[in-house]
Amino acid sequence: xxxxxxxxxxxDTTLFSIxxxxxxxxxxxxxxxxxxxxxxxxxxxxxxxxxxxxxxLTLEGKLLSDYSFKHLAKKIAYVRSxxxxxxxxxxxxxxxxxxxxxxTFLGGHSGEDYALIQKAKELFGIAHLAEKxxxxxxxxxxxxxxxxxxxxxxxxxxxxxxxxSHLDYANKRKVYELLSEMAKAHNKGIxxxxxxxxxxxxxxxxxxxxxxxxxxxKTIRTFKEVEKEFI
Amino acid sequence: MNITGFNKILFxxxxxxxxxxxxxxxxxxxIATDAMDVFNSVFNYSExxxxxxVIREIRFPRVSIALIAGAALSxxxxxxxxxxxxxxxxxxxxxxxxxxxxLVALGILSGFGFLSSEIGLIGSxxxxxxxxxxxxxxxxxxxxNQIGLLLFGVMLGSFVSAIITILELSSEAESxxxxxxxxxxxxxxxxxxxxxxxxxxxxxxxxxxxxIVNPLNILVLGEEECRLMGYNVKRLRLMIVFITALFTxxxxxxxxxxxxxxLAIPNLTRMLFKTQDHKLLLFANLMFGALFLLGxxxxxxxxxxxxxxxxxxxxxxxxxxxxxxxxxxxxx
Numbered sequence: 001x002x003x004x005x006x007x008x009x010x011x012d013t014t015l016f017s018i019x020x021x022x023x024x025x026x027x028x029x030x031x032x033x034x035x036x037x038x039x040x041x042x043x044x045x046x047x048x049x050x051x052x053x054x055x056x057l058t059l060e061g062k063l064l065s066d067y068s069f070k071h072l073a074k075k076i077a078y079v080r081s082x083x084x085x086x087x088x089x090x091x092x093x094x095x096x097x098x099x100x101x102x103x104t105f106l107g108g109h110s111g112e113d114y115a116l117i118q119k120a121k122e123l124f125g126i127a128h129l130a131e132k133x134x135x136x137x138x139x140x141x142x143x144x145x146x147x148x149x150x151x152x153x154x155x156x157x158x159x160x161x162x163x164x165s166h167l168d169y170a171n172k173r174k175v176y177e178l179l180s181e182m183a184k185a186h187n188k189g190i191x192x193x194x195x196x197x198x199x200x201x202x203x204x205x206x207x208x209x210x211x212x213x214x215x216x217x218k219t220i221r222t223f224k225e226v227e228k229e230f231i
Numbered sequence: 232m233n234i235t236g237f238n239k240i241l242f243x244x245x246x247x248x249x250x251x252x253x254x255x256x257x258x259x260x261x262i263a264t265d266a267m268d269v270f271n272s273v274f275n276y277s278e279x280x281x282x283x284x285v286i287r288e289i290r291f292p293r294v295s296i297a298l299i300a301g302a303a304l305s306x307x308x309x310x311x312x313x314x315x316x317x318x319x320x321x322x323x324x325x326x327x328x329x330x331x332x333x334l335v336a337l338g339i340l341s342g343f344g345f346l347s348s349e350i351g352l353i354g355s356x357x358x359x360x361x362x363x364x365x366x367x368x369x370x371x372x373x374x375x376n377q378i379g380l381l382l383f384g385v386m387l388g389s390f391v392s393a394i395i396t397i398l399e400l401s402s403e404a405e406s407x408x409x410x411x412x413x414x415x416x417x418x419x420x421x422x423x424x425x426x427x428x429x430x431x432x433x434x435x436x437x438x439x440x441x442x443i444v445n446p447l448n449i450l451v452l453g454e455e456e457c458r459l460m461g462y463n464v465k466r467l468r469l470m471i472v473f474i475t476a477l478f479t480x481x482x483x484x485x486x487x488x489x490x491x492x493x494l495a496i497p498n499l500t501r502m503l504f505k506t507q508d509h510k511l512l513l514f515a516n517l518m519f520g521a522l523f524l525l526g527x528x529x530x531x532x533x534x535x536x537x538x539x540x541x542x543x544x545x546x547x548x549x550x551x552x553x554x555x556x557x558x559x560x561x562x563x
Contacts, residue, residue: 049455073461086451089507100449101461
């Protein structure tokens with residue numbers, strides 16, 4: 001369980017505040033809100049990249065700031081909205097980087113690591129890209145690879161910042177189905193931000209809205225409740 | 232390491248190249264020598280034999296420093312390029328050399344005895360390289376743009392050379408000459424007695440580099456990604472600056488500034504091996520950097536019958552067009 005209490009969220013200045021929220025395992029949590037309202041800031045905070053100036057943020061009952069970087073990397077994976085493309089880095093090598101924290105000093109990767117990236121490539125339908133360099137991919141393909149890399153990381157929680165914004169409709173659907181499946185079958189806690197409202201509401205996800213007027217986070221049950229914010 | 236196909240023959244090829252060029256380099260020069268002299272200079276050395284003396288005291292140190300300088304500068308360049316995620320980075324273009332040059336200029340031209348001694352010179356070069364390394368690291372956190380950072384390095388270089396010009400005008404003729412010679416770069420200045428310490432420092436820096444190949448592989452995705460995968464980026468950044476400054480300062484102290492090797496060779500190895508595996512790239516830079524600078528030195532020796540070319544001028548003549556080629560490829 002990732003829990004936030006009386007926490008201010010923002011990069012340099014506070015964008016909004018959270019009174020009390022918890023993101024549990026076994027579910028897909030969807031963050032909605034206008035551009036610039038603080039969705040990425042919230043995800044960055046939960047990932048540990050930025051620490052909240054005010055308030056508490058706990059992971060499994062322990063303060064996030066008490067975890068070592070390495071321990072955190074085994075608990076939480078974060079797919080940011082812009083994925084770096086690197087020349088001469090193949091998709092296979094890119095996916096293997098997701099197993100970095102299990103690599104021993106100077107040692108290679110285990111058979112388990114290779115089996116995992118094989119599985120990830122099949123799941124996300126990117127096996128045909130394996131030998132390509134990441135700078136040769138389309139932005140949609142690159143994002144699929146980045147999500148596959150988060151899967152390979154085998155963490156309890158996965159955060160994804162607008163994972164579907166670069167994808168075509170079929171791939172959007174596939175990603176949502178896979179996330180849904182991963183949450184249920186593997187009991188992962190998944191938190192995503194998105195602007196693909198229509199599609200997201202077809203899935204049994206938990207929805208949250210960052211209210212731009214009241215500057216807070218609230219739970220949403222129906223599409224109707226969101227409409228006001230966007231119209 | 233994952234070496235496939237064409238890559239497999241590159242390492243043996245570079246190894247054979249280094250061996251052959253080293254032997255060639257020991258044999259050519261103003262004083263005629265043959266293979267027997269080379270053999271004798273190692274196993275049956277006599278100071279009275281001029282050929283053996285030349286090989287042992289002049290050519291052997293020169294070949295060694297060419298190999299070490301080429302390898303060290305290339306590794307330094309690889310580290311900087313990965314740190315800044317910028318193929319245009321390198322110890323020379325980003326002004327690490329300028330830092331070393333500035334303090335060395337202050338040392339030689341100020342006329343203080345201690346500063347222009349051997350220890351003083353090495354100390355100033357290392358200190359200058361390290362200060363400017365930290366300065367670049369600090370600046371890079373503001374200038375995210377790749378070409379912007381390059382321009383900053385060039386400006387830093389101009390600024391330093393302006394200060395050096397002023398220092399030059401107000402200094403004695405003798406120290407002026409000493410500094411002018413140093414700044415042209417030369418592989419001839421190293422003596423056989425200095426080689427062990429240079430070699431030890433080089434091995435030390437290379438070993439530390441080998442310890443950080445895993446985090447370097449993550450660092451190509453950016454500092455945040457590195458942090459998300461559980462690695463302390465601050466420590467890694469400092470280590471990279473430390474190794475880069477150590478290598479650049481060391482080589483600059485003994486050989487003067489040598490331009491572009493640290494920029495061109497890391498790019499060349501990435502293109503040849505088509506990989507971001509830094510364990511492989513580390514060895515590739517070591518070997519191809521060594522091979523390249525030794526090749527340059529042989530070219531200088533061969534050409535010396537007609538024209539004298541300082542090493543820094545030759546590497547610039549080859550390196551500058553290469554950088555332009557990379558720039559054009561990037562901008563397109």
